[in-house]
Amino acid sequence: MEIVFIRHGQTDVNKDNRLQGALIDAELNEAGRDYAKKAADNFDENEFDVVYSSPMKRAVETAKIFTKGKKEIKLDKRLLEFDFGDWDGMKMEEIGEKYPDVVDPWGKINRQYIKYAPNGESYEAFDERCGEFLDEMYQKYPDKKVLVVAHGRLIRMMAAHYLTKGDMDLFDTMDNCALAKFSIRKGITRMDYYNRKLA
Template sequence: MEIVFIRHGQTDVNKDNRLQGAHVDAELNDYGRAYAKKAAANFDENKFDVVYSSPMKRAVETAKIFTKGKKKINLDDRLLEFDFGDWDGKKMDDIVKEYPDVVDPWGKIDRDYIKYAKNGESYEDFDKRCGDFLDEMYQKYPDKKVLVVAHGRLIRMIAAHYLTNGDMDKIDTMNNCALAKFSVKKKIARMIFYNRLLA
């Protein structure tokens, strides 16, 4: 199986440097929409046998732009972005000031955030839902090419699931509309590329 992930285009929540998890269903902004179209012009949707997307607005719109209306888009709730619980929508600047012990040197929230955001998703639960999705894709499409449009943190966990036993803190966030590609043979995954930009 070849499986390619695209991170959705920019939203105003991204631009405002706020946490944009499972409870923030923002649409693409004008820049995000224009950039997605520019990147999609260099993308061949015909190479893929099947397309999946997060049901969130920003992912669905990005999926429609990249597939140019030529492919059925299957929505899957397991592709929802990481659930930050009460932290969803918070400004990163405020989190850095108030909870510096759970922000890593790259300015990303680490796994210990959950001691403050009690109703947030744990890395373990996140890894499990990503793993469930990946296992199903491999069972259904072992010799096919799968396209998935999703979210920055989710794609980080996908890479972590395959490469670091679910330790997402070792993987950086891709840019908006960037691509990651994995090849899976006999249930062994290799990263072919990560954070590839098309425009």
């Protein structure tokens, strides 16, 4: 199986440097829409046998742009972005000032955030739902090419599930509309690329 992930286009929540998790269903902004169209011009949707997307607006719109109306888009709730709980929508600057121990040197929230945001999703639960999705894809499409349009943190965890036993903190967030590709043969996974930009 080959599986390619695309991160959704930019939203105003991204632009404002706020946490944009499962509780924030933002649409693409104008810049995000324009850039997605430019990237999609260099993308061949016909290579893929099946297309999945997070049901969130920003992912669905990006999926429609990249598939150009030529593919059925299957929505799957397991592809929802990471749930930050009460922290969803908070500005990163505010988090960094109040809770410096949960922000890593790259400015990303680490797994320790849960001690301050108890309603948030744990890394373990996140890894479990990502793993369930990946296992199902491999069972259904062992010799096919799968396209998944989703979210920055979710794609980090997909990579982590495959390569680092769920340690998402070892991966940076891909740019908006960037791609990651993995190839799986006989249960062995290789990363072909990560954060590939098309425009």
